[in-house]
Amino acid sequence: METHVSPELQAVYDEVAKCGKCGFCQAVCPIFDITKDEGSVARGHNLHIRKLIEGELTLNAELKDPLFECLLCMTCVSNCFPAVRTHENVVQGRAEYIKRVGRPKTLQFLFNNLLPDPKKMAHFMRMGAYGKKLGVSKLASTLGVLKWFGSNLDKAEAIVEKLPTRFFRDRASKLNLTPEHRTVKIGYFVGCGFNFVMPQVSEATTQLLVHLGAEVNITENCCCGLPAYTYGDLEAARKMARKNIAIIEKTDADFIVTECATCASFLKHYTELFKDDPEMAQRSERAAGRIRGFSEFIHSRLPLPAPRNTESLTVTYHDPCHQCRYQGIVKEPRAILKQIPDIEYTEMPQADLCCGAAGSYNVMRYDQSMKILDRKMTSLEKTGAQILTTECPSCCIQLSYGVRRAGLATRVMHISELMRTIYMSDK
Ligand code: SF4
Numbered sequence: 001m002e003t004h005v006s007p008e009l010q011a012v013y014d015e016v017a018k019c020g021k022c023g024f025c026q027a028v029c030p031i032f033d034i035t036k037d038e039g040s041v042a043r044g045h046n047l048h049i050r051k052l053i054e055g056e057l058t059l060n061a062e063l064k065d066p067l068f069e070c071l072l073c074m075t076c077v078s079n080c081f082p083a084v085r086t087h088e089n090v091v092q093g094r095a096e097y098i099k100r101v102g103r104p105k106t107l108q109f110l111f112n113n114l115l116p117d118p119k120k121m122a123h124f125m126r127m128g129a130y131g132k133k134l135g136v137s138k139l140a141s142t143l144g145v146l147k148w149f150g151s152n153l154d155k156a157e158a159i160v161e162k163l164p165t166r167f168f169r170d171r172a173s174k175l176n177l178t179p180e181h182r183t184v185k186i187g188y189f190v191g192c193g194f195n196f197v198m199p200q201v202s203e204a205t206t207q208l209l210v211h212l213g214a215e216v217n218i219t220e221n222c223c224c225g226l227p228a229y230t231y232g233d234l235e236a237a238r239k240m241a242r243k244n245i246a247i248i249e250k251t252d253a254d255f256i257v258t259e260c261a262t263c264a265s266f267l268k269h270y271t272e273l274f275k276d277d278p279e280m281a282q283r284s285e286r287a288a289g290r291i292r293g294f295s296e297f298i299h300s301r302l303p304l305p306a307p308r309n310t311e312s313l314t315v316t317y318h319d320p321c322h323q324c325r326y327q328g329i330v331k332e333p334r335a336i337l338k339q340i341p342d343i344e345y346t347e348m349p350q351a352d353l354c355c356g357a358a359g360s361y362n363v364m365r366y367d368q369s370m371k372i373l374d375r376k377m378t379s380l381e382k383t384g385a386q387i388l389t390t391e392c393p394s395c396c397i398q399l400s401y402g403v404r405r406a407g408l409a410t411r412v413m414h415i416s417e418l419m420r421t422i423y424m425s426d427k
């Protein structure tokens with residue numbers, strides 16, 4: 001076929017051509033629900049990309065907007081008869097866009113300098129934490145690093161309530177990571193979100209794992225690379241993936257565990273980054289076989305010992321997109337929660353509906369994200385739960401913001417935080 005697009009975009013032609021234009025995706029897409037715009041739904045994305053490849057469309061701003069509007073939540077894929085992999089097609093469309101137009105310098109710096117280097121990232125995040133006390137938007141404009149966040153930065157600043165100045169990696173040397181009776185050796189993959197924004201979650205996870213008999217070794221990993229991937233910067237994502245695969249290979253552990261559902265999902269899918277590199281594809285496959293998400297790992301070790309504290313609690317669970325649809329993990333967190341004495345588990349309507357965080361989507365497209373979040377809060381309110389648990393830092397931050405905005409009394413906790421409170425704290 002005569003075409004003016006890159007071979008990488010041409011490679012998704014058969015996938016986009018699988019779309020039978022039935023329109024079932026309209027009923028489930030959180031973005032279409034708000035915009036009612038055919039360009040924002042899976043059918044529209046696949047048609048745009050098909051026409052681009054066929055040379056009937058050119059990649060202009062009109063096509064860019066819907067491409068970057070997608071949450072990559074995979075809800076359409078789960079409800080599509082031929083299971084068209086729209087989320088991957090959209091990422092290829094974004095990659096094509098940045099190949100032609102380039103990325104803002106701030107993003108190049110983020111993807112190539114900060115995210116691959118945890119020490120540089122820590123320095124930057126520390127400045128961000130001090131700056132938050134002055135107001136993030138002031139700091140952002142001073143540094144010029146966050147300009148890409150979009151026009152609603154002032155409103156978006158409130159999403160993250162506070163930023164710590166000491167991160168998990170700073171605190172880790174003071175933790176006991178060796179159990180009394182070792183039953184398993186794990187490498188703990190430190191996700192950026194928990195390390196830099198919610199270090200108390202990493203602390204809860206590692207301490208609980210040790211309590212359950214795991215020797216925990218903290219890996220010297222960098223960012224998993226997903227932020228670069230979702231923006232379409234596949235080369236930057238590959239560089240981070242290569243680094244992390246080499247680290248995983250050197251880690252002498254039975255499993256690599258992370259409580260970040262998004263990191264776990266991307267680490268398991270590194271193979272897709274190396275379709276043209278058989279050696280790296282094989283190494284990614286081997287590394288993926290050792291990755292476990294938090295509830296996936298804990299579920300394999302049920303039944304758990306008796307908890308130290310028993311307190312009657314009503315608990316519900318929000319499924320992160322990268323856990324339920326990208327990894328198919330749904331029953332595991334529920335089975336864990338249901339086996340804890342005195343927890344009354346209550347299922348939230350549409351528990352797997354995207355919360356609207358989608359990485360930095362809530363900052364870049366604040367108003368749309370809030371409409372999605374409001375729907376989530378309506379569902380949460382119906383449960384009357386005291387605790388809302390989940391397993392992704394973006395979801396934790398977004399849901400906590402939703403609860404504050406809606407004035408609900410529910411507390412948002414990572415499932416490992418809740419479990420540490422129940423299994424380890426003395427009253
Ligand atoms: S549900 Fe699938 S096949 Fe049907 S229009 Fe949407 S993407 Fe195409």
Ligand code: SF4
Nearest residue numbers: 029070071073074076
């Ligand atoms: S991935 Fe999610 S936001 Fe994107 S088109 Fe599919 S359902 Fe809509």
